[in-house]
Amino acid sequence: MSMDIVKGMLTTLKNMGKKPTTISFPEQERELPPRFRGRHVLHRYENELERCVGCYLCAGACPADAIYIEAEENTEENRVSAGERYARVFDVNMLRCIFCGYCQAACPTGAITLEKEYKLASFYPEDLIFHKEQLLEPKGQATTGSNDVWAEQPPADADQPVPQETQVFDGSSASAAAVGLGTLHTEQKVLIVNEEQDEDRRKL
Numbered sequence: 001m002s003m004d005i006v007k008g009m010l011t012t013l014k015n016m017g018k019k020p021t022t023i024s025f026p027e028q029e030r031e032l033p034p035r036f037r038g039r040h041v042l043h044r045y046e047n048e049l050e051r052c053v054g055c056y057l058c059a060g061a062c063p064a065d066a067i068y069i070e071a072e073e074n075t076e077e078n079r080v081s082a083g084e085r086y087a088r089v090f091d092v093n094m095l096r097c098i099f100c101g102y103c104q105a106a107c108p109t110g111a112i113t114l115e116k117e118y119k120l121a122s123f124y125p126e127d128l129i130f131h132k133e134q135l136l137e138p139k140g141q142a143t144t145g146s147n148d149v150w151a152e153q154p155p156a157d158a159d160q161p162v163p164q165e166t167q168v169f170d171g172s173s174a175s176a177a178a179v180g181l182g183t184l185h186t187e188q189k190v191l192i193v194n195e196e197q198d199e200d201r202r203k204l
């Protein structure tokens, strides 16, 4: 018997009786870490309006070119989101997605998050392009999703990162668009709260 076989058997004997590190998926499933990034979800506000304002920032941030959006204007008769526009088409191609989370980080309204669903196998590639209808939260079930664990909540007295009048912005609970202030008042000073910084910026 060669030494290699003896070494192999010793390793086997050493590990016999130890708790296995594998699990019997799919009967058993591991508990996922709070910041696990799985399938995307599009969120609504509690008033059922969609958070997505069709700004394309997520698509622009996506390194895999996995997001396809077609935006359309809201009208008084058909108000879908709280902003000027909404996403009429919103597709995420899971075959391209690398689950980096850049889309979630780029979204100014907390509209898109990566959640815990990871069982995404399919026999047909076209089934792995998820459309808005599949991604959007049902009415009456609005959540902020994993933004709760990713987003650092600002202190109550924080300066505002976007211009709006309620003094409440955290990217999730409220936004300029969410409070009906998607149209900026250009005569107001925005974004700059420190006069010195303001002067410095003007010099650049």
Ligand code: SF4
Pocket: 058, 061, 062, 063, 064, 065, 066, 067, 092, 096, 097, 098, 099, 100, 101, 102, 103, 104, 114
């Ligand atoms: S998680 Fe990353 S790769 Fe996937 S859609 Fe978002 S930005 Fe693109």
Ligand code: SF4
Pocket: 051, 052, 053, 054, 055, 056, 057, 058, 059, 069, 087, 106, 107, 108, 109, 110, 111, 112
């Ligand atoms: S999900 Fe967010 S970043 Fe993407 S288009 Fe909608 S509002 Fe813009």
